[in-house]
Amino acid sequence: MTEYQARPGLFIAGSWRYGEGRDAEDILDPRTGRGQAAVPHATDADLDEALAAAQRGFDLWRKTAPEQRAAVLQRTAAILRERADPLARLITLEEGKPFTEAKGEIAGGAAILEFHAGEAMRIYGRVLPRPAGRRSMVLHQPVGPVAAFCAWNFPVLNVVRKLSPAIASGCSIIIKPSEEVAGCASEVIRCFEEAGVPGDVVQCVFGVPDAVSRKLLASPVTRKLSFTGSVPVGKHLMKLAADTMMRTTMELGGHGPVLVFDDCDLEKTLDTLVAHKFRNAGQVCVSPTRFHVQRGIYDRFAAGFAERTRHVVVGDGLDPATQMGPLANPRRPGAIEAMVADATRAGARLLAGGGRMEGTGFFFQPTVLADVPLSARVMNEEPFGPLALLTPFDDFDDAVAEANRLPFGLAAYCFTENGRRQNMLADALESGMIAINDVRVSAPDAPFGGVRDSGHGSEDGPEGIAAHMITKAVHIA
Known part of the structure; x- marks a missing residue:
């Protein structure tokens, strides 16, 4: 058969x-x-x-x-x-x-x-x-x-x-x-x-x-x-x-912003976000993509995210050990590779991955870029692939301004234990769907759509x- x-x-x-x-x-x-x-x-x-x-x-x-x-x-x-x-x-x-x-x-x-x-x-x-x-x-x-x-x-x-x-x-x-x-x-x-x-x-x-x-x-x-x-x-x-x-x-399309504040449960947040970022190799319209992290925890977040990313098992999706499969078609590896090259030329730091994998098929390494400048293409165009983009922010207003900077408004994610801040984020973010201390934005009984x-x-x-x-x-x- x-x-x-x-x-x-x-x-x-x-x-x-x-x-x-x-x-x-x-x-x-x-x-x-x-x-x-x-x-x-x-x-x-x-x-x-x-x-x-x-x-x-x-x-x-x-x-x-x-x-x-x-x-x-x-x-x-x-x-x-x-x-x-x-x-x-x-x-x-x-x-x-x-x-x-x-x-x-x-x-x-x-x-x-x-x-x-x-x-x-x-x-x-x-x-x-x-x-x-x-x-x-x-x-x-x-x-x-x-x-x-x-x-x-x-x-x-x-x-x-x-x-x-x-x-x-x-x-x-x-x-x-x-x-x-x-x-x-x-x-x-x-x-x-x-x-x-x-x-x-x-x-x-x-x-x-x-x-x-x-x-x-x-x-x-x-x-x-x-x-x-x-x-x-x-x-x-x-x-x-x-x-x-x-x-x-x-x-x-979307370009999902993730706002990570310094009062979050950092280890739990990292475990949640890395698994979700590389779901379906990042080929998800609501994929978390732009990770804006409060400066006080930025270095620890970047190190933890990169370390977890390097342990993501990439391979044949029929292998039970596989955590991320190949990209879906021959167009995607080249597109992702070009975005990574553009970002590093602009000054981004490559913390994990960054290139195609050896062998047949459309495999690409799970990739983490830190300190990505806003001038980089990938900070303005939806990557639709296994790319995590990390940048620091100082305060609430800076985080919201960056989350709302792009014309996209599909899904946004926030991690904070401050209840008042959670309510303020729900009001301030220009997005059709918002998840706070979670990554699930889709449910049969909830509307799914953007602005x-x-x-x-x-x-x-x-x-x-x-x-x-x-x-x-x-x-x-």
């Missing part, structure tokens, strides 16, 4: 399509750099058929009882949990993260499905007080067919995050996951299919991203855009979406459902 056990394909109008003369591209194994499967690209005719199916699916699904929509989500969650081991293995083979991290990703996806199954039963409107004989109501109704695009870094979770709230709210959806993890996405779609979602309700397509997005967003069928990815691509898609005034949810250049709108929580609804006022005399 070979390691790779998936068949990537297009899912359109309830049927699977594979090669059949279509263009295709290879899915690479990040551990070796070798191809392991081919993903077909949707033709223009495929996209036309997907749009027509999505319209039929919306006409059907919007009228379907909430109990039935909830049941599909619950069954999908159960199937995901049953297949956690083989699906986690596939995540490692396509994206590179360690098997245990991949299993955690699947559990997170199942939890979102279960939460949204409950929310499908709680899409409430309200009745407004009026004189006898008159009635005014506020209704919340599904917005319409959704076009969703998602990144490669969480091959299962990103797909679930798009499908779950759309299905719960009564929308149909056309999803275009990343071609680099198409096997994972296809297996998630099969879970929904087996759970009983009608074929016209969910479509899955792959192809050249610009061509697919232009086609789907130009269609009058599409009434909502949901995107997870980079800031430049997100802004480009919003411009396309503006032509039809569609609803948008944009979960874009400023990091996007708008929320996924997860009741807000994820609301983003797929329109509000209608009805007045009856």
